[in-house]
Amino acid sequence: MNPLIAVVGATGTGKSKLAVDLASRFNGEIINGDAMQMYRGLPIITNQIPVEERNGIPHHLLSCVDLEAEAWRIGRFKKEALRLIDDIRSRGKLPILVGGTHYYTQAVLFKDQLVGEGSDDEDGPEPFQELPSTSDKWPILESSPEVLMEKLREVDPVMAERWHPKDARKIRRSLEIYFQTGRRASEIYAEQKLLKNEAVMKDEGLLRFENTLIFWVHAEKEILNARLDARVDGMIEQGLMAEAETMSDYLQTKQSQGIEVDQTRGVWVSIGFKELAPYFAAVQEAKLNEEELENLKKRCIDSIRTATRQYGSSQVKWIRNKLWRALSDADMTRRLYLLDSSSVKGWDECIAKPSEDIVQSMFEDRPTPDPKSLSKLANTVLGAKEEQGRSQPNSDMQCFTCDMCNKTMAGEEQWNIHLKGYGHKRAAKSAARKAERDAYFRKRELEAQKASDSGTDP
CATH class of the missing domain: 3.30.160 (Double Stranded RNA Binding Domain)
Structure with missing residues (x-):
């Protein structure tokens, strides 16, 4: 059958636990799809699942990259993940892809992705930094929306017609594509859309593997935010400060050796370290008294909580928009199952049992349930996306x-x-x-x- 299970969702929703549950039930192995969790030596800051919670399940691409390495680009991750999927299947096991770096997972799930949505390009963008250092190479990208729009009308009038003059982010992205590729973004999108349409007409499908199931572990926003705040407190208790201090000491050592570490890339952008950087800098300077240091530390920890909540929101936004749109283009939104993890006590009833039943149905070639039928939250969220698709069938806005x-x-x-x-x-x-x-x-x-x-x- 060549099945593939993918588990997506915001941080703190229980993705790793579900992946272990399914791997234990169906003889599977797990492929990590979180860029930060690939770094070794930082299990707390990067939120790696503890060894004692893995139930003996092999986890691939987890804690495998050195501290000084840059985050893998999309093409490299996709190539290695596909190799692992073939290897796991060759041993009669079920591959389960899990992670929060949705650039990564989406590149594996779909054959051809539009620029910036999980491109197959080996030199595609890094996660968290779609197109790094472009403003250094093309200073105009730091200009006002009016200047950006004027330039876009000059080089790509078709894309200029699509964007609102004040939408600087989208205008800038279209210009980035033009500068980097030497081609109009409108031409690239048109070509890739044509390829997608041809694949649909030939009934080849846009999902890379026909028997794919995607589980979206989700929770009500207020519940998730409270859970994330508690999670940060737990990370502090488990030793987050010690890990962050290790990273700070590493930077100090490199600096004393005359080596400048780029802190805008790789593990240095992980939530938990960059927010604590002002505290460790103050400790090094030794200019603040004990009370001032403690107050600074509390403010930094508050920043971690805020950044964690914001990151969770951005992950949900990705799923609601880009993943849903890709599934819609492939006419495969029925493969996305939202599992409500709002209640920790209801894990077995709301998460474990329905997900296992759905996987079992796929293996037995039985019809799987309507994704909206799994819970009230699933019906609300997925129903709204379906209604939006009916009312706005053409995403190419003018x-x-x-x-x-x-x-x-x-x-x-x-x-x-x-x-x-x-x-x-x-x-x-x-x-x-x-x-x-x-x-x-x-x-x-x-x-x-x-x-x-x-x-x-x-």
């Missing part, structure tokens, strides 16, 4: 500018809403009255001019 109101709208739906709005109608009436006045005065001027030419009074 921007419309109302010169009368001096406003720009993204997409035909927003444009129609604007046209029906009170503000636009009021502006239209005002413009009509102005046009009538202007026409009246132009008529009077013409009549006056005629009268003057004929020597009579108007």
Whole structure:
């Protein structure tokens, strides 16, 4: 059958636990898909699953990269992950891909990805840094949205029509693609979309493996945020400060040797170290008293909590948008199963049992359930995405500018809403009255001019 199980979700939802449960039940092996967890020697900061919780299941690509190494690029990860999948299957076992670096997992799940969505390119972007150091090479990318849009209209007018003039991130991304590849992003997207359409028409499918199941371990936002705050406290108790201090000492040693370490890449961007960097710098300077140091430490730990919550939100956003869109393009949204992990006590009922039943159904070639049927949360979240897809079938939005109101709208739906709005109608009436006045005065001027030419009074 060549099956593949993928487990995705925000940090702190229980992805690793589910992967171990499924591997234990179905004779599987786990492939780590989290860039930070590939680094060795930092199990707490990188949130690696403890050895005693792995139930003897082999974990690949976990704790395998040295501290000074850069994070793997997408192409390298995809190549190694696919090799491992073949190796695991050759031994009659089930490969289970789990992780929060969704650039990685999506590159493995799908055959061809658009630029920036898990590209197959060996030199594709690193996780957390889509296109590193581009502003150094092309300083214009640090310009205002107005300057960026002007340049994009010059090099790629098709993409310029798609983006709102104030959406600097998307405009910048289109320019990055042009500068890096020498080709218009609109041309690249059009080609890749054509390839996807051809694959669908040939019934080849866009998923790399036909028998793929994706489990999205999810939780209500308020519950997850509280859980993440508690998790940070637990990491502190387990020794996060000691690991961060080890990293700080490593940097000090390298600096004393005249070696500058790029702290904008690799493990140095992991949550837990960069937030504590001001504290360790203050310790080195020895200018603060004990109370000031303790207060600084508390502020740094608060920053870890905030960054962790923000990272969790960004992971969910990726799944809701990019993963869902890729599955929708492949007509495979039915392969995404949301499992509600809001209740820790309900793990067996809400997570373990339904996921095992779904995998068993796949192995026995039986119909799998409607993903929306698994829970109220699944019905709410997945139902909303399906409804959004029906109401907005064309994701290639075009921007419309109302010169009368001096406003720009993204997409035909927003444009129609604007046209029906009170503000636009009021502006239209005002413009009509102005046009009538202007026409009246132009008529009077013409009549006056005629009268003057004929020597009579108007």
